[in-house]
Amino acid sequence: MNEDDIHTSSNGIRHLYVHFPFCARICPYCAFYKTRGNAADLARFCEALLREAGRVAKKFPLTLETIFFGGGTPTVLSTAQLKNLLEQFHEIFDLGGVREWSIEANPGSVSAKKAAALHQGGINRISLGVQSWDNKFLRLLGREHDATQAEESFRIFRGVGFSNISVDLMFALPGQTEMQWRNSLQKTMVLRPEHISTYCLTYEQDTQFLARFERGEFAIDDENEARFLELAMTTLEQAGYEHYEISNYARPGYRSEHNRAYWRGADYIGIGPSAFSTRGLERWQNVADHNGYAQRLFANESPVGSIERLTPAMKRTEHIALGLRTREGIAAGTVDQNQAEKLISNGLLSHYANRFALTRAGKLLADSVAENLL
Numbered sequence: 001m002n003e004d005d006i007h008t009s010s011n012g013i014r015h016l017y018v019h020f021p022f023c024a025r026i027c028p029y030c031a032f033y034k035t036r037g038n039a040a041d042l043a044r045f046c047e048a049l050l051r052e053a054g055r056v057a058k059k060f061p062l063t064l065e066t067i068f069f070g071g072g073t074p075t076v077l078s079t080a081q082l083k084n085l086l087e088q089f090h091e092i093f094d095l096g097g098v099r100e101w102s103i104e105a106n107p108g109s110v111s112a113k114k115a116a117a118l119h120q121g122g123i124n125r126i127s128l129g130v131q132s133w134d135n136k137f138l139r140l141l142g143r144e145h146d147a148t149q150a151e152e153s154f155r156i157f158r159g160v161g162f163s164n165i166s167v168d169l170m171f172a173l174p175g176q177t178e179m180q181w182r183n184s185l186q187k188t189m190v191l192r193p194e195h196i197s198t199y200c201l202t203y204e205q206d207t208q209f210l211a212r213f214e215r216g217e218f219a220i221d222d223e224n225e226a227r228f229l230e231l232a233m234t235t236l237e238q239a240g241y242e243h244y245e246i247s248n249y250a251r252p253g254y255r256s257e258h259n260r261a262y263w264r265g266a267d268y269i270g271i272g273p274s275a276f277s278t279r280g281l282e283r284w285q286n287v288a289d290h291n292g293y294a295q296r297l298f299a300n301e302s303p304v305g306s307i308e309r310l311t312p313a314m315k316r317t318e319h320i321a322l323g324l325r326t327r328e329g330i331a332a333g334t335v336d337q338n339q340a341e342k343l344i345s346n347g348l349l350s351h352y353a354n355r356f357a358l359t360r361a362g363k364l365l366a367d368s369v370a371e372n373l374l
């Protein structure tokens, strides 16, 4: 059995996700749980989060190796709040084995002081939400920052000592041309981030963008999306980035350990409103409401809102869908051999070391390849 196929660890849970539910401005395409909180909400959330951290540290055997602060926008908290949270995390958890500690940062809420506090507090990886280097698209996306601020933020993080920075970009934006996407990729490469995530714009439930799509203001063009993905693969691979997951590229040695654990189905604990946790076949989610979340924790109650028991078949489906998106692919024994042979003869799948992985052509049709293998 390959290490990638081990789901549970007898030595404890190695991965922690922390959801920060606040943003300074709400982007019209985003479906993550987030809200515009006021100063009192933010302060209450910090206190509640530390209570939950204490609860999970007592309840679960944790041997943490990766931590991911996501959201929402963790950097919307003040420098003092972030500093205090980081100090308290060092008290609550044994962080001696943590190799990767990431935080999502929005260029609209970065300062040199805040960046330095994050670095001093033990965070060693930044995921910067740039999305585009073109102010016209940043306005369309409702972003709170412009391209100059995004570049300044990147340089601030570098300046305080971060040697592992990832840049998030979005493509297939309404009206975006291939040339504009190429320019965004090239501008990113000038900064030489260690990691780049490229996300195809999706029209998510309950977003303004979906409403605009339904009114016919925006359209989806599958061929266009495939061309944009291909352009990213070619441009970034030529520049020395490994395409290690459909949406992710890294310079050698900089793949995200936290995300890789998630893709291979490892157990993880999630804290904060709306966060998911998974252990074996059990999955649970905290309430997606920052007030309810804080109230429960202040009343010494669990913030878990729902629990689901997966069947082995559900786990297998997820394992195939997620694993196939990665460069390592999936163990050959986990899927139907006849279907796999067909996909290999169609040039969509490759067979190596008893594993199946998507070919370049397969990456452009990842979802339908996965469906064929289930």
Ligand SMILES: C[S@@+](CC[C@H](N)C(=O)[O-])C[C@H]1O[C@@H](n2cnc3c(N)ncnc32)[C@H](O)[C@@H]1O
Binding pocket: 023, 029, 030, 031, 032, 070, 071, 072, 073, 104, 105, 106, 107, 128, 129, 130, 131, 168, 169, 170, 199, 200, 201, 202, 203, 204
């Ligand atoms: C939790 S969000 C962001 C971090 C931070 N709040 C920010 O926006 O800068 C993580 C990433 O998901 C991507 N994303 C969010 N909604 C998306 C959508 N509807 N389609 C494609 N990518 C999306 C964006 O690239 C974003 O940076």
Ligand code: SF4
Binding pocket: 022, 023, 024, 025, 026, 027, 030, 031, 032, 034, 071, 072, 073, 106, 129
């Ligand atoms: S994309 Fe980021 S900043 Fe925008 S609403 Fe979503 S989480 Fe908040």
